[in-house]
Amino acid sequence: MKAAVLVFPGINRERDMARTLRLVSGRAPAMVWHTEGELPAGTDLVVIPGGFSYGDYLRCGAIAARSPVMDAVRRHAAAGGLTLGVCNGFQILCESGLLPGVLMRNQNLRFICREVYLRVERSDTPFTRGYNAGQVIRVPVAHGEGNYIADSETIARLEGEGRVLFRYCAPDGMIDPNWNHNGAINAIAGILNERGNVLGMMPHPENHVEASIGPTDGRGLFAGLVEALARAA
Amino acid sequence: MIPNTPPITPELIAEHGLKPDEYQRILDLIGREPTLTELGIFSAMWNEHCSYKSSKVHLRTLPTKAPWVIQGPGENAGVIDIGDGLACVFKMESHNHPSYIEPYQGAATGVGGILRDVFTMGARPIACLNALSFGAPSHPKTRHLVSGVVAGVGGYGNSFGVPTVGGSVRFHTRYDGNNLVNAMAVGICKKDEIFYAAASGVGMPIVYLGSKTGRDGIHGASMASAEFGEDSEAKRPTVQVGDPFSEKLLLEACLEIMAKDCVIAIQDMGAAGLTCSAVEMGAKGDLGVTLDLDKVPCREERMSAYEMMLSESQERMLMVLKPEKEEEAEAIFRKWGLDFAVVGETTPSLRFVVKHQGEVMADLPIKELGDQAPEYHRPFTDSAKPAVIDAASVEPPHGTIEALEMLLASPDLCSKRWVWEQYDHIILGNTVQRPGGDAAVVRVQDGPKGLAMTADVTPRYCEADPFEGGKQAVAECWRNLTAVGATPLAITDNLNFGNPERPEIMGQFVGAVRGIAEACKALDFPVVSGNVSLYNETNGKAILPTPTIGGVGLIDDFTKSATLAFKCEGEAILLIGGNPSWLGQSMYLREVCGREDGAPPPVDLALEKRNGDCVRALIADGAVSAVHDISDGGLLVAIAEMAMASGIGAVLLEGVAPAHGFWFGEDQARYVVTVPAAQADAVIARVTAAGVPVSRLGTTGGDALSLVGERPVRVSALRERFEGWLPAYMAGGV
Numbered sequence: 002m003k004a005a006v007l008v009f010p011g012i013n014r015e016r017d018m019a020r021t022l023r024l025v026s027g028r029a030p031a032m033v034w035h036t037e038g039e040l041p042a043g044t045d046l047v048v049i050p051g052g053f054s055y056g057d058y059l060r061c062g063a064i065a066a067r068s069p070v071m072d073a074v075r076r077h078a079a080a081g082g083l084t085l086g087v088c089n090g091f092q093i094l095c096e097s098g099l100l101p102g103v104l105m106r107n108q109n110l111r112f113i114c115r116e117v118y119l120r121v122e123r124s125d126t127p128f129t130r131g132y133n134a135g136q137v138i139r140v141p142v143a144h145g146e147g148n149y150i151a152d153s154e155t156i157a158r159l160e161g162e163g164r165v166l167f168r169y170c171a172p173d174g175m176i177d178p179n180w181n182h183n184g185a186i187n188a189i190a191g192i193l194n195e196r197g198n199v200l201g202m203m204p205h206p207e208n209h210v211e212a213s214i215g216p217t218d219g220r221g222l223f224a225g226l227v228e229a230l231a232r233a234a
Numbered sequence: 235m236i237p238n239t240p241p242i243t244p245e246l247i248a249e250h251g252l253k254p255d256e257y258q259r260i261l262d263l264i265g266r267e268p269t270l271t272e273l274g275i276f277s278a279m280w281n282e283h284c285s286y287k288s289s290k291v292h293l294r295t296l297p298t299k300a301p302w303v304i305q306g307p308g309e310n311a312g313v314i315d316i317g318d319g320l321a322c323v324f325k326m327e328s329h330n331h332p333s334y335i336e337p338y339q340g341a342a343t344g345v346g347g348i349l350r351d352v353f354t355m356g357a358r359p360i361a362c363l364n365a366l367s368f369g370a371p372s373h374p375k376t377r378h379l380v381s382g383v384v385a386g387v388g389g390y391g392n393s394f395g396v397p398t399v400g401g402s403v404r405f406h407t408r409y410d411g412n413n414l415v416n417a418m419a420v421g422i423c424k425k426d427e428i429f430y431a432a433a434s435g436v437g438m439p440i441v442y443l444g445s446k447t448g449r450d451g452i453h454g455a456s457m458a459s460a461e462f463g464e465d466s467e468a469k470r471p472t473v474q475v476g477d478p479f480s481e482k483l484l485l486e487a488c489l490e491i492m493a494k495d496c497v498i499a500i501q502d503m504g505a506a507g508l509t510c511s512a513v514e515m516g517a518k519g520d521l522g523v524t525l526d527l528d529k530v531p532c533r534e535e536r537m538s539a540y541e542m543m544l545s546e547s548q549e550r551m552l553m554v555l556k557p558e559k560e561e562e563a564e565a566i567f568r569k570w571g572l573d574f575a576v577v578g579e580t581t582p583s584l585r586f587v588v589k590h591q592g593e594v595m596a597d598l599p600i601k602e603l604g605d606q607a608p609e610y611h612r613p614f615t616d617s618a619k620p621a622v623i624d625a626a627s628v629e630p631p632h633g634t635i636e637a638l639e640m641l642l643a644s645p646d647l648c649s650k651r652w653v654w655e656q657y658d659h660i661i662l663g664n665t666v667q668r669p670g671g672d673a674a675v676v677r678v679q680d681g682p683k684g685l686a687m688t689a690d691v692t693p694r695y696c697e698a699d700p701f702e703g704g705k706q707a708v709a710e711c712w713r714n715l716t717a718v719g720a721t722p723l724a725i726t727d728n729l730n731f732g733n734p735e736r737p738e739i740m741g742q743f744v745g746a747v748r749g750i751a752e753a754c755k756a757l758d759f760p761v762v763s764g765n766v767s768l769y770n771e772t773n774g775k776a777i778l779p780t781p782t783i784g785g786v787g788l789i790d791d792f793t794k795s796a797t798l799a800f801k802c803e804g805e806a807i808l809l810i811g812g813n814p815s816w817l818g819q820s821m822y823l824r825e826v827c828g829r830e831d832g833a834p835p836p837v838d839l840a841l842e843k844r845n846g847d848c849v850r851a852l853i854a855d856g857a858v859s860a861v862h863d864i865s866d867g868g869l870l871v872a873i874a875e876m877a878m879a880s881g882i883g884a885v886l887l888e889g890v891a892p893a894h895g896f897w898f899g900e901d902q903a904r905y906v907v908t909v910p911a912a913q914a915d916a917v918i919a920r921v922t923a924a925g926v927p928v929s930r931l932g933t934t935g936g937d938a939l940s941l942v943g944e945r946p947v948r949v950s951a952l953r954e955r956f957e958g959w960l961p962a963y964m965a966g967g968v
Contacts, residue, residue: 013395
């Protein structure tokens with residue numbers, strides 16, 4: 002795996018992400034500054050980490066989406082390159098047009114940091130091959146604006162094409178408004194683009210990979226990516 | 235433009251918070267009438283907040299040394315050695331007055347200020363904590379203040395990117411007019427790469443870094459040095475506005491230029507902004523400073539020298555730079571999109587000279603600005619010692635289980651999940667123990683070491699007996715660190731009191747400081763940094779004396795830290811430290827009996843140390859599976875918390891009469907631990923051999939708490955009460 006982690010001013014989970022990529026893949030990712038016009042040669046995974054790029058001013062992700070490096074990411078994605086956006090990274094992907102929809106303020110209007118349960122809807126993607134379809138995983142969220150919404154046509158397409166990859170659920174996997182902590186439509190926590198090579202998700206799998214710190218349910222996502230890229234190579 | 239030489243009238247002097255004798259001191263010092271800018275500088279340097287004029291004679295009595303202390307009080311933050319070439323930098327500071335006037339921004343900039351104190355010294359912040367005190371839940375402003383302060387703490391820390399891992403929240407009517415926001419930050423740096431404020435070398439460039447200067451926060455420190463009256467709302471313009479985004483950039487830029495060895499000295503602009511930072515850098519380095527305000531990056535037009543010198547705009551730093559590194563440093567700041575301007579230089583003259591538009595606006599002796607600040611031996615009276623309450627004399631109004639249910643759903647004891655879920659407590663990926671335990675534990679870099687941290691005080695004890703209360707705050711902090719298995723190393727103290735000009739308030743302060751000093755000495759737990767916040771009064775009504783103690787401890791292997799949750803069924807529950815019975819000033823007395831009286835539990839520091847050392851050794855050897863100290867609410871509340879954290883119940887043996895004294899007494903130096911049943915006898919023998927009282931309390935198991943002669947209560951039902959109060963209150967339902 003040759004991963005590149007993008008760094009925008011105000012991003013603050015880039016170290017968490019870099020550590021996880023290093024732990025799981027055995028290789029430290031390249032850290033790519035927002036003014037770069039190109040990704041490092043041979044990059045096979047772009048990760049846009051969480052944080053508050055540009056302070057979340059104007060609109061979450063709106064300013065970062067217009068950075069020079071995002072043109073390089075668009076080219077990477079258009080060529081089929083794997084791209085993962087987590088939390089602010091998801092917001093940036095939506096703002097840059099690589100994923101549909103927007104992330105609104107959480108329904109309760111407060112920032113929420115807690116462990117949530119996610120149902121993995123499919124295992125036949127490079128992002129989720131480390132899990133079983135229907136598996137429930139426990140990962141943390143930490144966001145104020147993770148309430149996913151799109152117009153009904155887009156939602157129908159996402160659902161119809163199997164592009165909802167993660168949903169907030171109860172511990173037993175049932176979809177339940179009480180466990181949909183931010184109010185996202187259809188309890189959507191993560192979605193794929195049409196081609197299936199760009200994933201945006203609000204929760205932080207990168208914070209749940211070390212047994213000595215806590216649960217390790219996030220590891221499957223990164224381990225799956227390592228496998229998928231090894232196969233492709 | 236404001237003229238620099240208006241007539242200095244008694245009204246103008248009073249407006250600057252200076253007393254007539256203090257003004258006379260200025261005249262004697264400089265031998266002439268000050269300019270307006272100079273008057274502003276004096277008021278900034280000599281107010282209570284910056285000069286510690288009422289407190290410093292007492293603060294000097296605090297123990298500040300130990301072999302592991304690298305830097306004690308007097309710098310931006312304290313520094314301790316944690317081995318492996320690493321140092322831990324930490325401090326706690328109040329932002330009380332601003333947080334009452336404008337809760338979101340007041341709390342946010344409190345967090346921003348304390349983070350800056352830590353990374354100014356070259357440390358990357360790894361965790362924040364906070365201790366919040368609010369007025370009675372029934373007070374009409376309380377909900378608004380809780381909501382704003384919590385959102386502000388979270389808004390700043392979450393965006394900056396530091397986990398907020400612990401703290402405390404309390405309510406009492408004595409905070410109705412003055413809530414308290416005490417924010418603590420902890421950072422890590424290399425032991426040989428610590429940066430200090432003292433300038434060195436003549437003719438060195440003084441560089442202004444960070445955000446631009448505006449008119450916000452002018453006289454913030456003076457506002458924080460006065461009581462509130464009916465007009466406190468009108469002080470909103472003195473509250474600064476925080477920008478965590480800029481601070482995050484400032485952090486990265488500062489650490490980057492420090493790593494490139496560009497920095498001689500660095501000081502953040504906190505209270506009294508440019509004035510305080512420039513004077514401190516010069517005075518500490520025995521150098522003069524000349525500032526050219528025409529070079530200061532301003533975000534508002536036509537700012538006068540007076541305004542620039544007193545602005546408390548946030549996210550700014552002052553730095554003395556190695557001249558040959560200027561270009562390199564500037565490039566780094568430009569990369570991060572921050573302002574960088576050479577605004578002055580160090581001089582051999584020992585004068586603090588401020589120039590603006592070709593004119594000298596201030597020319598003052600730099601050492602005397604700090605050294606010659608007034609210092610008061612304010613008169614004080616000791617508080618009367620309240621009578622000791624015999625538990626047997628207290629008629630229990632409710633059964634034991636009913637009392638437990640009341641306590642768990644009381645504002646001070648209930649779960650604070652509603653608060654800490656608004657703080658990102660997992661970012662950076664090192665949070666081993668999250669909020670809700672005795673102390674937070676954060677992994678140091680990639681381990682195996684961990685730092686434990688907590689912030690504690692029991693204000694009702696301090697009110698009843700400042701000396702014992704001061705001791706107890708330190709002991710409780712030490713005990714919480716011990717309960718997770720850490721060796722307590724040092725504290726930062728944040729002393730919040732009322733108006734020191736009142737002898738009874740001064741008496742509380744003096745008593746509490748004496749108690750803190752005694753406990754720190756006995757527990758080998760020195761003070762390395764701190765902050766004093768006085769004048770927390772409104773219309774003559776003072777807060778409860780609240781000396782918050784923030785402590786840091788070290789665990790050699792973070793994977794061995796103890797947690798309070800029961801681990802499995804069938805384990806023996808042991809009480810270490812002896813049977814409780816002290817009801818005076820207890821939560822039981824307040825919440826169940828409606829009484830706030832009696833003497834608080836005395837703190838025997840020798841017992842505290844003996845019992846704590848014993849428990850810490852048990853944890854280190856893996857002999858205990860769960861550990862919790864007994865504090866607010868007493869033994870049964872501690873057991874209930876252990877049960878609720880796990881979902882596992884317990885069958886308890888009969889307590890010692892009187893039952894309410896046993897189950898709810900708040901005697902100090904006590905812990906509850908669990909051990910596998912087969913090892914119970916061996917652990918009891920070991921603890922007994924250490925000379926520590928130990929007894930069996932019962933066995934873990936089932937899904938309920940069962941007491942002899944009482945109806946069993948399901949753990950899930952207790953949890954519902956425990957978790958329910960705060961969300962319901964904030965939703966307006968209580």
